[in-house]
Amino acid sequence: MLQWARDAWPSQASLIAGFLSDDPGRLDGFAIGAGILSAVGDYRREAGDYLLLAIGVPDARRRVAECLLSCGSKFLTLVHPDARVAATATIGEGSIICPYAMVSDSAAVGRCVLANYFASFGHDSAAGDYAVLSPYASLGGGARIEDEVFLGLHASVGPGKHLGVRTKVSANSCALVDAPSDSLVFGVPGHIVRRIESR
Structure with missing residues (x-):
């Protein structure tokens, strides 16, 4: 998904700050230039933050989105x-x-x-x-x-x-x-x- 975001917004690729995950080692072994920022439940939106929901299981997509929306997060399309x-x-x-x-x-x-x-x-x-x-x-x-x-x-x-x-x-x-x-x-x-x- 990171590559698709970079393709969609090539002039803003450097603005991709990182990932949210409850598994701090989730990206171990991947050379993608962006790390884990926090667990999902610990994330607090800052002005200008937008998220992409890069999860392939429907009920997990809903649970994570509802958690993040409840603290004022905004999702990009x-x-x-x-x-x-x-x-x-x-x-x-x-x-x-x-x-x-x-x-x-x-x-x-x-x-x-x-x-x-x-x-x-x-x-x-x-x-x-x-x-x-x-x-x-x-x-x-x-x-x-x-x-x-x-x-x-x-x-x-x-x-x-x-x-x-x-x-x-x-x-x-x-x-x-x-x-x-x-x-x-x-x-x-x-x-x-x-x-x-x-x-």
């Missing part, structure tokens, strides 16, 4: 210069649209959504807050996924289909029917099971 976003599409605050992702006509992307590289939103599709689209995941035209939905690698949601909150579609699977909240969809065509850990 990152659209990589190699992504394509239609003029009629909307992107929510704090969302990240990675290289080669496509957001089509009248698509609506919620807050703090992560669309990884080559992910695509078909025309009139919608993604709820904190949803994660893994690389090559796709929403067909008019498809709708609710908050905290996770689409694995190459997962797809058929045109006009709806996935309830916290549903997961496993890698290489295709949701061709609506799925209720807290479901797991796997296979082609996708089979639906309710997850044991549903809240």
Whole structure:
């Protein structure tokens, strides 16, 4: 994510101060030129601070974002210069649209959504807050996924289909029917099971 931020704002790359993590050794072995500033709960926003939510698990994205928002933090929206976003599409605050992702006509992307590289939103599709689209995941035209939905690698949601909150579609699977909240969809065509850990 650090590279995507540097690509998006090349004249401000030196302004990337570092990371927030509850694991002080999380960046050990990485030569990235930015370190851990503090634990998430210890962070206090200073004037001019903005954050990117670089977490790939929907419920963790929500928990961390809510913690940071409660102390007045502000999130940047990152659209990589190699992504394509239609003029009629909307992107929510704090969302990240990675290289080669496509957001089509009248698509609506919620807050703090992560669309990884080559992910695509078909025309009139919608993604709820904190949803994660893994690389090559796709929403067909008019498809709708609710908050905290996770689409694995190459997962797809058929045109006009709806996935309830916290549903997961496993890698290489295709949701061709609506799925209720807290479901797991796997296979082609996708089979639906309710997850044991549903809240």
